[in-house]
Amino acid sequence: MERRVIIFLVLSLIIVAGYDYLLKQLGIVPSATEEAARQVDSSEKPSSTMEGQPAGPPATGSGAETKATGSEARTGDISPGGHESSAEQIVTIETDLLKVELTNKGGVIKTWQLKRYSTETQTGPQPVQLVYRGGQFPGPLSLRVSDEAATREMQQALYRVEETGLRLDPGHPTGRVTFTYRNPKSGLAIQKTLGFRHDSYLVDVEVKTEGVQGPVNVGMGTNFGIIEWGEGFIGLIGPASMVDDKIEKETPEQEAERSGTVQWAALQDKYFLSVIIPSQGTAVQVKKESERVVSSQVKVAPPAGQPVKLQLYAGPKEYDTLRSFQIGLEDTIDFGWFIYGSWSLVKMVAKPLFSVLRTINEVTHNYGVTIILLTVCIKLLFAPLQYKSYKSMKDMQVIQPKVLALQEKYKDDRERLNKELIKLYRDHKVNPVGGCLPMVLQMPVFVALFNILYMTIDLRQAPFFLWIKDLSVPDPFYVLPVIMGATMVLQQKMTPTTLDPTQAKVMLILPVMLTFLFLTFPAGLVLYWVTNNTLTIVQQFVTDRFIFKRPGPDKTAAAEAATQA
Template identity: 30%
Template sequence: MDTKRLILFVVFSFSILMLWDSWQRDHKPAPTPVATATQHAEDSSVPQAAAKSSTASASQASLPVETGFRLQSGERVQVETDLYKASIDTIGGDLRRLELREHKDDVDLDKNFVLMDDASAPMLYVAQTGLIGNDLPTHKAVFTSDSSSYQLTPGADKLDVRLTWKGDNGVEVDKIYTFHRDSYAIEVSYEIRNNGTVAIDPSVYYQIVHDNQSHQGSYMMPTFTGGAYFTEADKYKKLSFSDMSKTNLSKNASDGWVGLVQHYFVSAWIPKDGLAREFYSKKLSDNMFSIGSVSHLGNIEPGQSIELKSRLYAGPQTQSELKSVAPGLEYTVDYGWLTVIASPLFWVLSSIQKLVHNWGVAIILLTVLIKLAFYPLSAASYRSMANMRELAPRLQRLKEQYGDDRQKMHQAMMEMYKTEKINPMGGCLPILVQIPVFIALYWVLLGSVEMRHAPFMLWIQDLSAIDPYYVLPILMGATMIIQTRLNPKPADPVQAKVMTIMPVVFSVFFFFFPAGLVLYWLVNNILSIAQQWHINRTIHQAAEKKKGNARR
């Protein structure tokens, strides 16, 4: 029996089913009551103020029911830095559009990748902040700016974009975006000056608004897009849009961040260290959701002022930068339960890439290293299969001898295995040990933004995209056919048919997989063929020599 191929087929099929099940759970629309939005419907995208507490924010358990969502627009302030092209709206000082200059569009490489946009076609994705209480400016208030265009000048390390609001109660608020050179962490500050005659008691909120339709991956390669938060107590947690539609998040903490993750990219609000906060989520309309953080700031007496700083990380899931921005942000590159294996594999892969300066070559070399590390286990498995291959003619004669009497045929087979000192399941354990490593590397290659638009050679100019000419999947299918020929033919006709069609099934799946993944499997198959051919040849020569000695 070709144990290795059968196990891999079962594991791969199970993985596909698990991915499909996960996609269904994360993206299946939940039934919602019909709500009619009118012109005067309340827009509860403004969260409730945090309750007064010196240790933690109060619960938002009684969040209002959403009856409408409106995103207003004012004048636009254009910002350009070394990494960003951004648009800030004077309504609320929202970050309404964000282009990443170092990352290109999924389809048109002449355009920048758009992380945030308020155009609602094909997505709506904005970052908002506001102050609650005492008629202070929420994300619906009108700010003013001294300029409609800002640009990071050569030689400058940072760029400040200041927006100003003045209230009838004598309170003045400046909202300042500070963009830093070579950094995806944007500093967002509030300067609140109470020039009125009474004390004010504000709360501050930071939130991200996103639809539940865009960036959902494909049927063959579903990826997670949804909310996430991190605290030292609870660690990293994901929150799908379907979960948000059922229950509002309400989580009190004194540390951590909250944000929105998607394949390769993340945006996360990181409030000031030590500031008590409540993480929340809301369903704003049938397909619009918000997730954010709200904190109570305490009284500001007349004549007093405060400055409050926070950060917004909005960019690629580059692990080295994520770790330097905030604890736990690196977990947005989600390897799941195989993180303990996947993280070291990525470190090795990236270390090789620094030497060879080509991610495709790095994948090949890492595959070789893994193959060498598992060589003794693989050899044990291949020796077991080679011995079974040598016994194949004798097993066929037993089948012909006993016909349909399966019990006697099974007893005769067990006696033959005992005489020849062969364990028919001897190849199972070595393969089972290797499977977690293979799956971990799969997630590394699938989730690493470094692979996005990374060229390999010739026609492969993007390791995160499918092979445009399907050469790699076809070659991988051919190597699987060769491996099948090297293995003993199963005695069971059903298993024999499975082994015959499996290369075709695998090839069809891999037609939709990123080129980097297919490259890994192709190289692994080629190395396996070489090792298996060598062992088969060695076992066959030993068997022929044994037969020759027996004749003499």
């Protein structure tokens, strides 16, 4: 049985280690650098324009930056306070957190940069860009109704722009942009108002419509909020939504719709997300455009004559920020990954552990040091359990020759063998599962900490020391994974085992396999593993040296042996 377990573990590690690598080599899953470079290159390309079109007059909003790009589209009426638009205009909103560009073509978001977060590209670090620029898809906050002609008109029209206070700071904490479009011939009229805050990723959105029937679908755009598609060993990337108080995270094969009371709908990756929070949402529609391209929209049916009101959040998965909305958005952070059916248990452990991690960091201001201190605390907490586990393994090692003798003697009588083994364990007061039970009790804590270090944005761009500048990415020189492999070998040599010599040698393959696996893991996670292994080695050394002293030679047994000789 033990041989089968070893083969299973080795094959599992090969699959886990090779799967992500194989996908990247085949080009099915891009690396984070390739994905970021693609988005940066796409965003640097000029938008589709037609030469020779007259440029509209510049906007004159307070502190705003507006530019024309000469795009041909339908022109709306002039309303008081608006600007006539015969060309596409880009309005820039800048705060301490964001730099956003809005286009009056469709009144949608053109770019959304997070100023406090960066991603590595071929040209160096660039601000995180949440708007997908890889295809001709409707942008975030695009509108759709049941009438396809009206939908095309909404999405292609050049809206008039009215803006105020768009360079926001503590002295000018709020700002507003209004897009207006009216077509007297069709009777279609649209007004979008976006309200920004200087210290928030949250935007208030209000949409008024005339001349349309039925509900209005507000689009989240395509891959808006997803910058690292396919990256990560755990965690779900793509659409997520809460409908009728139930969270669902899945990417459909083609299209999917969830009807009911919509609390929110999101597109997410490991560290970032965009989410629409409607006041009166009735359904969420998700569409898979291609292998790594998804779009989502929220259907809203307000009372007759009432505007569509919603909020848009596009930013990092900061736990406190998401939790402050009190609508379950913090559950988009995957604290509960483990095995099927255990998510609630791991999540219940992970959230308090995450709170402790951040509390320690408020003192150390270095997440590398914080990880080491937290690992020490956990090790001390579980020291009694680990002592019992180690003692049980030692006891089993002592009686192992007698176990082998019984197995040989009663190899053809399984029932008698079991009775004799039970008697042997009872006589020597040994519990054969005593070495495993403490480890099982510790497992939820270790898995919860694994999830925290792998999934939370707190470690992103967090330096440790010397060459480790970011604990959320792999060690660039592979120093920590190599140290981890060495400590695993040493730990195996020191741990009592009941395996025969051949099986023990086979088990030495595991540290090698895990070392190669951990080459791709975040440095913060590997640092935890190295610290845990080192503390285990120290604990085993102290236990062997000062607690389980090796017994001296049995003089009575030696005398009997001499007499018989």
